[in-house]
Amino acid sequence: MPTGNFVYDLTRFNDYTEWTVLGTETESLANSTNTPSGLGAISFAKVDKAGTTTYAGVYRTVDLDLIHGFPAHFCSEDRLVVSFYIGALTDVAQLEVRIGTSASHHNVWTIDDSAMTASTWQSLSTKWGTCTVTGNGMDPSNIDYMAVAVKFDAEDKELAGIIFDRVYLLPNTATVS
Numbered sequence: 001m002p003t004g005n006f007v008y009d010l011t012r013f014n015d016y017t018e019w020t021v022l023g024t025e026t027e028s029l030a031n032s033t034n035t036p037s038g039l040g041a042i043s044f045a046k047v048d049k050a051g052t053t054t055y056a057g058v059y060r061t062v063d064l065d066l067i068h069g070f071p072a073h074f075c076s077e078d079r080l081v082v083s084f085y086i087g088a089l090t091d092v093a094q095l096e097v098r099i100g101t102s103a104s105h106h107n108v109w110t111i112d113d114s115a116m117t118a119s120t121w122q123s124l125s126t127k128w129g130t131c132t133v134t135g136n137g138m139d140p141s142n143i144d145y146m147a148v149a150v151k152f153d154a155e156d157k158e159l160a161g162i163i164f165d166r167v168y169l170l171p172n173t174a175t176v177s
Contacts, residue, residue, distance in 0.1 A: 008169040010099070011062060011146055014040030019058040022149060024049050026056040028160065035165045036083060036121045045160040046152060054093070056162060057149025059103065064143035066169075076129025077172035080109050083123040083165040086150065089113050091157035095124075097167055098134070098147040105135035106145055125170065 013019070016031050019042060028045040035041035046056030082097055092113045100106025109131045111124050148164050 008066075010064060010167045010169060011060070012037075012039055012166055013042040013164045016042045019060045022055060022057040022059060022147065023053050025053050025155075026058065029058060032163050034085065034163055036123075037165050039165075041085075041163050041165040043161055043163045045162065046150065046158055048156045048158050052155060054152045054155050054157075055096075055149045056152070056159070057096070057147055058164075059098070059145065059147035061144055062146045064099075064146075066140040066143065075172060076127065078128040079125040079170040079172065080128055081123050081125040081166075081168050081170050082111065082148070083121065083167075084148075085119075085121050085161070085163040085165075086116060086159070087119050087161045088159060089116055089118045091153050091159065092116070093151045093153050096147075096149045096151060098145070098149070099143055100134070100138035100145050101136075101142060102145050103147070105137060106147075107131040107133055107138045121165070123166075128169065 016029050021029055025047050026044050027047050030043055032041040032043040044058060094113055095111045097109045098106045109126050111126055115124055150162055
């Protein structure tokens, strides 16, 4: 939903019951009051159950239409912004945002751990046009699936207190010379 200054909120994380864990190695899904927006956030942990995945994350069903809901100047240079908190980055490889029609058909945007700072709230962005495609990718007029995940360096890594607050689109601002 559009907010001031043409910011388009894709989702907020103020109710953990709207989210589902991505797998057995994501646990402790809960609401968090540690949030820069003041609107609530969700937290979860990466645990080592059977050493089967390098990811911890959550997903949810959404109902988004980026063709009709986003400003007319929507383009590949616009920014996908993620507001999050990760206490330690020693074993973190990257953060992912997945948007599409399902877990099998979506686009994936990544933010490398080298761009992150441990133990601080941050809102980092990546260009909308820099995604990779899984399956058939996404249909921007019919988005039903969104996930956020943290990828770790190895399957046996653990980390508590991963917190997400907001995912939104920010239009690219043209520079006139």
